[in-house]
Amino acid sequence: MTPPILSSPEEYKKLIDSVDTFLLDCDGVIYHGSVVVDGVRETLSMLRKAGKKLIFVTNNASKSRQMYKATFDKLNIEAYPEEIFGSGYASAVYLSEILKFPKDKKVYVIGEAGLEEELDSVGIAHSGGTDPEDNTFMSKDDFSVIKSDPSVGAVLCGFDIRINYKKLATAFSHLRDNEGCHFILTNQDPTYPTTQKSKDPSKPDIKTIYPGSGAISAPLLFASKRTPLIIGKPNKPMMDAIIAEHHFDVKRALMVGDNLATDIEFGINSGVRTLLVMGGVTKREQVFGDDPSPVKPDFVMESFGQFATLAQD
Amino acid sequence: MTPPILSSPEEYKKLIDSVDTFLLDCDGVIYHGSVVVDGVRETLSMLRKAGKKLIFVTNNASKSRQMYKATFDKLNIEAYPEEIFGSGYASAVYLSEILKFPKDKKVYVIGEAGLEEELDSVGIAHSGGTDPEDNTFMSKDDFSVIKSDPSVGAVLCGFDIRINYKKLATAFSHLRDNEGCHFILTNQDPTYPTTQKSKDPSKPDIKTIYPGSGAISAPLLFASKRTPLIIGKPNKPMMDAIIAEHHFDVKRALMVGDNLATDIEFGINSGVRTLLVMGGVTKREQVFGDDPSPVKPDFVMESFGQFATLAQD
Known part of the structure; x- marks a missing residue:
């Protein structure tokens, strides 16, 4: 079954109402390299106002949460260290909280x-x-x-x-x-x-x-x-580490990403619904072509920035 | 079928008569690190006198044939650069002779x-x-x-x-x-x-x-x-490179080695008979145990140095 493209304000509102926690991939969803995706600042601000929990989930382990915070600041994106979850921090939490690594x-x-x-x-x-x-x-x-x-x-x-x-x-x-x-x-x-x-x-x-x-x-x-x-996406230990720290209901979470093999597979492996955004690494034919990927997101949007636009309709 | 252990002078003579070209692994057959295997100097000398062709076949690509010659000299083992075939030289020959790599x-x-x-x-x-x-x-x-x-x-x-x-x-x-x-x-x-x-x-x-x-x-x-x-053992390109240079009859060749996964597999992959020597990396139970390796040498000897002793019987 081809995943539905979200396009109407009704679909969008229904989805947003069903989600308490947004798990957000960074590169490809929030920004491309040093360019912030159109409408994303507004989308994040709107989700914050609606009381949604935001967690930025990235496989990059070279940067700490503090270093990521600096990147977000430079891009003028509102974000807080405690919302950022890189695979480096996830590894540390996994060792400490789940493996109870001896002192x-x-x-x-x-x-x-x-x-x-x-x-x-x-x-x-x-x-x-x-x-x-x-x-x-x-x-x-x-x-x-x-x-x-x-x-x-x-x-x-x-x-x-x-x-x-x-x-x-x-x-x-x-x-x-x-x-x-x-x-x-x-x-x-x-x-x-x-x-x-x-x-x-x-x-x-x-x-x-x-x-x-x-x-x-x-x-x-x-x-x-x-x-x-x-630890990192698409593997479940990353989610186990996030949950060990954030204790949210996976049924009311949504993983948003641009990569089928990491982000969408990650949601599927962890029992979290998935939203694929286009404009990143996934090609249209991988989702809508004659021979699509077996990895199926629950929802598809052109861009995570659309959330803000759709909300204004 | 358990491979036969060569032990009698008759078996040894029959084997030696059927071989024109001895392909010899180095570490584990000729020496262990800096210690020459007992009887190996005599065995090599005896094979030379009998007019056998000797080719030293090693996966070590860090050393050139000239460097190997120096190692043999230091160990007081008679060997000539043209008899030495490392996987580095084999790669060079393969590129030049078989792939006809453009100048x-x-x-x-x-x-x-x-x-x-x-x-x-x-x-x-x-x-x-x-x-x-x-x-x-x-x-x-x-x-x-x-x-x-x-x-x-x-x-x-x-x-x-x-x-x-x-x-x-x-x-x-x-x-x-x-x-x-x-x-x-x-x-x-x-x-x-x-x-x-x-x-x-x-x-x-x-x-x-x-x-x-x-x-x-x-x-x-x-x-x-x-x-x-x-290129290297156990893969056939190594043999293709050796044959491109030495032109011997594979049916009258014997690969002697101490490693089932590299030397013996190499002979099998190349249609050359194989002689496993003990005292190297292969454990006795891998050959004679209840659950032996599926890689079967044609012959087994305790040590390549035995050739000289058996010849004197």
Whole structure:
């Protein structure tokens, strides 16, 4: 069945009345890179006035909630750190609230400052990450630089642009030697979307992709043959972490996203209704073509900014 | 059927008479790390006297044939560069002889000096590898450091202890942008065996494993979703490359190795008979246990060094 496109004020009002909590993907729903989607500021403001709970849900684990807050501020979008849920914070909450990670254990981090900041925020000790000792090249002549540490109880891997063999081998040795060591990925996105400045300064930036978080962790999966726990969308642990903190009724929640494989699948895996917005990564034919994706959103809209326009009708 | 253990001089002579070309794995057959297997020097010398062709076949792509020759010299083992076939040289031969890689194209290398040396030896131009520009950390603020190069016609990935995001992203961008760009792995070994000095200097070195070549290439497979051509054991391209250079009769060849998953599988995939030697990575129960490996060698011996002893009986 082709999912219905929401277009009339009646449909829109019926949907909004049935939702208490809006789970909102960021890039592709709220903004595209540094450009805010038309009407989104008004939509968010209108939802706030109607008393709806807003949670910004993103797989980006490099930024902490504080860093995301700064991004929102720069884009002049009203948002509060406690409304922001990145896969880094979700990993920290999952470790702390759901796995009850022991206070005397440490997490070995492959990841960036934002991920470390979120572990700090829940009081979990960590090593690796941005430590300069772990961000160097090593030689095959001296593997003794890879230090074992029995106090490491989990390896947590997210996007890390300073990925290197020493970090991978250290993480691998913890998984190899430390009994019961958890193996957790913030997310497994295969690619990292970014923009590159055009050579011609009069031309706009070029959208492109490079290896993503899932690529950063791939060596550890391949070498250790272990199946990690994956926190981020489309996986349910992300929702478990959000609910552990926000305690909302999933039946009265709506996941809004532009990506079938992450956002919409995430809603489906977690028993939350889904709204797909066009204009992001999903092509029209994936929803309305002759051979559509098996991942079906409950509702489709052209843009999340339409909410505000429809409300004024 | 349980493979027969060769033990009598008659069995040994029958086998040796049926073989013109011995394909010999190195680590685990000829030596263990820096220790030569008992009787192997005598066995090699005896086979040479009998006019047998010897080819040393190794998945290690970090060392060139010249580097391997130096290792053999240091261990006081008679061997010649033209008898040595590493997966790096095999990749170079495969590109040159089988893929007829165009002279005006370049190979982007994720790998070490030995791999570059082998590409040089067949006259294939390359970039990446040990170039200092490709062996640095980059920042997320400037993806423009990743240079496109339409002249790159293949990405070749082997073990590289200086793996980093810039190299991975550069290789990824060639695969993404250059039409028809080959994607080749020297080998896909999940782990890299090495020895670590014991903390107690009176104790022997500790054997251990770290992420291997297959782990180094895993990010590219995961991000690009491409299936690479894998040269090294157990894959047939390695044999195709050896035969392109040595032109022997596979029916009168024997692959000798200690690893079921690489050496023995390699012989089976290439139509060459196989001899498993014990004392390496294969456990006795994998061959003779109640639930043995489905990979069956044609023959089993305790040690390749036994050849010399048996010949004296």
